[in-house]
Amino acid sequence: MLTDTLLFATTTFLIWVALVYSLSAVWWLIEVLPLGIGWNSSEMDTWGLDDLQVRILTIGAEDVVQATVDSVPDGVAGVKVIAEQDIDIDGAAVSVVPDSFSCNATNKGRAVEWARRHISCDAEYVLYLDEDTLVTGLTGLPDADFVQFTEKPIFTGSRLAYLCEVFRVGYQFEQRAFRRLSYPLYAWGGGFAIRHELEDELTWDVATITEDTNLIWRAADRFDLEYRLVDARFRNQAPPSLKAMIKQRRRWMSGTLKDNHILPLLYQPLTLTRVVSWGFSPAIPLLIIGASLVPGATVSIQFFELISTALLAVLFIYMLFGLWAYRKHPLLWPVFLILTPLAVVLHAIGAAWGVISPIEEFEVTEKVVPETIEEVNPELDEGAIAAHDGEDRLVRESADEFDTELFRD
Numbered sequence: 032m033l034t035d036t037l038l039f040a041t042t043t044f045l046i047w048v049a050l051v052y053s054l055s056a057v058w059w060l061i062e063v064l065p066l067g068i069g070w071n072s073s074e075m076d077t078w079g080l081d082d083l084q085v086r087i088l089t090i091g092a093e094d095v096v097q098a099t100v101d102s103v104p105d106g107v108a109g110v111k112v113i114a115e116q117d118i119d120i121d122g123a124a125v126s127v128v129p130d131s132f133s134c135n136a137t138n139k140g141r142a143v144e145w146a147r148r149h150i151s152c153d154a155e156y157v158l159y160l161d162e163d164t165l166v167t168g169l170t171g172l173p174d175a176d177f178v179q180f181t182e183k184p185i186f187t188g189s190r191l192a193y194l195c196e197v198f199r200v201g202y203q204f205e206q207r208a209f210r211r212l213s214y215p216l217y218a219w220g221g222g223f224a225i226r227h228e229l230e231d232e233l234t235w236d237v238a239t240i241t242e243d244t245n246l247i248w249r250a251a252d253r254f255d256l257e258y259r260l261v262d263a264r265f266r267n268q269a270p271p272s273l274k275a276m277i278k279q280r281r282r283w284m285s286g287t288l289k290d291n292h293i294l295p296l297l298y299q300p301l302t303l304t305r306v307v308s309w310g311f312s313p314a315i316p317l318l319i320i321g322a323s324l325v326p327g328a329t330v331s332i333q334f335f336e337l338i339s340t341a342l343l344a345v346l347f348i349y350m351l352f353g354l355w356a357y358r359k360h361p362l363l364w365p366v367f368l369i370l371t372p373l374a375v376v377l378h379a380i381g382a383a384w385g386v387i388s389p390i391e392e393f394e395v396t397e398k399v400v401p402e403t404i405e406e407v408n409p410e411l412d413e414g415a416i417a418a419h420d421g422e423d424r425l426v427r428e429s430a431d432e433f434d435t436e437l438f439r440d
Contacts (some may be wrong), residue, residue: 185269
């Protein structure tokens with residue numbers, strides 16, 4: 032009797048877990064293949080650089096922000112730095128958010144809302160950058176309400192955090208399908224442009240710790256939002272430590288769960304399955320082991336073992352897409368693939384923490400100065416970041432494609 036009960040409970044658990052993971056994995060494959068096919072990242076010249084006002088958000092990381100300002104191409108309508116303390120930046124107007132300013136938004140959202148109200152803008156678009164975003168390949172914008180630029184985090188010293196970023200970038204290939212969705216599933220606030228008129232109608236005046244995704248969900252809820260993805264691979268910083276990465280992922284997950292109510296009921300099950308599949312993805316190998324250990328393995332248990340193995344293979348596919356995005360030399364692929372299980376576990380810790388114990392406060396991820404990036408990335412000469420022109424790639428594509436140093440890009 033006890034054995035039968037155990038078998039029933041285990042089978043039920045496997046059914047539930049396999050269903051949740053399968054829905055998330057199948058949806059990703061649909062996004063990347065049928066929905067993602069035919070996307071166009073070449074519609075870059077409808078709006079020129081003089082139609083953009085750039086706004087960079089920071090607490091006060093002067094050296095980091097200066098590198099970001101230097102990467103903005105000449106010809107933009109203006110570069111504005113919105114800071115929490117007075118800093119000296121060449122090539123940009125710095126505005127400090129006064130302590131007396133209050134609104135519904137908090138932390139970064141509060142700063143952006145202050146800027147929206149008090150910084151004049153005659154440009155068609157506002158392009159938002161994080162303090163560590165190095166612009167690459169920016170020559171203009173396609174004609175859309177919301178333009179998302181892709182990212183390619185650069186190595187800053189933690190090989191394990193960088194490994195996880197390669198894995199994450201592979202997963203984000205699904206962004207190519209977002210133009211076909213009524214509600215894009217998330218936004219990366221380190222590099223996106225929004226029509227200034229639309230931003231003024233929406234405002235940033237809401238309490239959230241993931242203000243970028245919150246904004247695009249509210250925009251999609253109120254308007255027939257036109258979304259475009261530009262594969263320019265802006266260079267933001269990979270977290271400099273595992274601790275910083277885990278706290279970052281926890282914040283992302285906490286904000287997603289809190290704002291999930293904005294989405295229509297049709298989308299909410301999809302986002303929740305993704306939450307489970309991200310935060311608890313390390314359980315997939317355990318499903319295989321658990322199914323094999325069930326006494327008197329039935330056809331159904333063997334079936335779930337097969338499904339679990341297929342889901343495990345999908346995790347390696349995410350890594351393969353990340354390697355492709357980074358243009359890693361094929362000789363390095365086996366190394367990254369062998370380390371995929373480790374990347375999955377480390378990438379999931381913060382997300383699982385956010386599900387179990389969500390946070391309410393925004394915490395800025397630690398950044399390193401440009402000199403450190405140049406020191407740990409041998410392909411960057413001293414002063415390369417300061418000399419970088421944002422209309423070009425930071426690193427020549429030939430160097431990216433044929434790099435043979437472990438974890439370099």
